[in-house]
Amino acid sequence: MISSIPTAQEQLKFLKNVQLILQSGSFSSTYKFALLISLSRLAIEKGQDSGEGLALEYTEIAEKFIELYWKQAVPYTFNDEGQLILNQNNGKQAAIVNQIIELRQIYSSLGLLRRNSVVWSKLVKDVARTVKEMPVRYLQNINGQNFEFLYQFEQSKQQLTLLPQAMFCLRQFSEIIEELCQKRWIDYIRKNSSNAPILNKLPNLEQFMFEPTRNQLNAVANILVELQECKCFYCNKVMKKGNYAVDHFIPWSIYPSDTGHNFVLADSSCNSKKSNLLASNEFLHKWQERNEEHNLIIVDQISVLGFLTDKERSHKVAEWAYEQGKANNYLMWNG
Ligand SMILES: [Zn+2]
Structure with a gap:
């Protein structure tokens, strides 16, 4: 099957769908932002400007998640009140973040963790499983309604395949998607009341969450x-x-x-x-x-x-x- 490059109208529809996902209030954690950012980066790093689909390993998506959350799982130290880590979930801390926090106590950098191939591949596998069960399954579901425009979720598949045209649009609009996701992610962290103690002490949340130190x-x-x-x-x-x-x-x-x-x-x-x-x-x-x-x-x-x-x-x-x-x-x- 030859897939053509999406028309201007189809590209606008794609952007509109991204906006719909981001506007939907049914987010219990920040995983969805991480997933959209990960897919958009992988479309650039592994894809091309064509209307084809793109098969991604869940482990590749997991690596992107770990990279994003590793930075945000730095404990912020208060003078006398101990430490606080940004809560990425409405309730208890998100599972992926908990795993990363644990490893952060042993490995001072992501580079050192990657060098321990046994520990690293176990983490990647665990995160991949969560990515598949949570954000991938629910990203395109708004108020119980399913609208698939990025991929078709299939429980039995080991890979996640982007739908024809989705790769092209992700590459085309990556800068907009990154910016929207980061803004919404920051908003989410701000609105989560369990993060309140840390927020007034962090002068620049955007820098803390996304930029290199x-x-x-x-x-x-x-x-x-x-x-x-x-x-x-x-x-x-x-x-x-x-x-x-x-x-x-x-x-x-x-x-x-x-x-x-x-x-x-x-x-x-x-x-x-x-x-x-x-x-x-x-x-x-x-x-x-x-x-x-x-x-x-x-x-x-x-x-x-x-x-x-x-x-x-x-x-x-x-x-x-x-x-x-x-x-x-x-x-x-x-x-
Ligand atoms: Zn010079």
């Missing part, structure tokens, strides 16, 4: 300083100590998930000029070459800091971002 980025900078021989990735000038910043080669505003290969080090001037723009094709090639040449160092050293390091996936994300840039006339930065 300064500590992590400083550690990445230390690795890149050596890798780039202390020269700016963009202008190649020698950088003065402290006068540089870790740059997301594919801007965070376009793809808000960090992979080790996406980081480059730039002097303050280039970093602020590039801002949230895509760099020109010349830099794209330079970045791809850098990743080929230094793949082992990046995989070895940056993964320990907790970032996923998968060169192929990073390059797929870049391919998608530059396609989006071309199709939508994004402003490019020429250095």
Whole structure:
């Protein structure tokens, strides 16, 4: 069966359905936000701009969940009243978060946890089971009414297959979906009264929940300083100590998930000029070459800091971002 690219009208209908899901009040946990974000990221990392379906392993979706919740399961420490972790559920803490909290006490980073393949694969399997039984089963169910536009849920299948056209739409609207989901997720956390004690002490909830910490980025900078021989990735000038910043080669505003290969080090001037723009094709090639040449160092050293390091996936994300840039006339930065 040949599936064609969805028409403009079909694409709008898709967006409308995403909005319906997000507006529905029948959410007992934040799993649904995590699921939509995960599907949209996997459509980019594994898919292509065609009207075909896309088969995803439940374990792949589970890995995305773990990445999202790992960050949010950091205990927030109060001066004297002990610790609190954001509650991701209306009642008791969500099961996936509980498993992650337990492992966080043993493994200081996601990278270190991934290196223990026995513990890691057990966690992934457990999370995959919950993902299948809970959010995948209920995401497309609003007030008892089933409307399947992303996938058809089949209990007996080991894989989740995105419906024809869903992959295309997820890739097309990923930036909107990410932003909507993150906003709704933050709202959910705010409205959950059990989180009240922590909220007035966290100045920036969005940053806490979704963005990499300064500590992590400083550690990445230390690795890149050596890798780039202390020269700016963009202008190649020698950088003065402290006068540089870790740059997301594919801007965070376009793809808000960090992979080790996406980081480059730039002097303050280039970093602020590039801002949230895509760099020109010349830099794209330079970045791809850098990743080929230094793949082992990046995989070895940056993964320990907790970032996923998968060169192929990073390059797929870049391919998608530059396609989006071309199709939508994004402003490019020429250095
Ligand atoms: Zn520079």
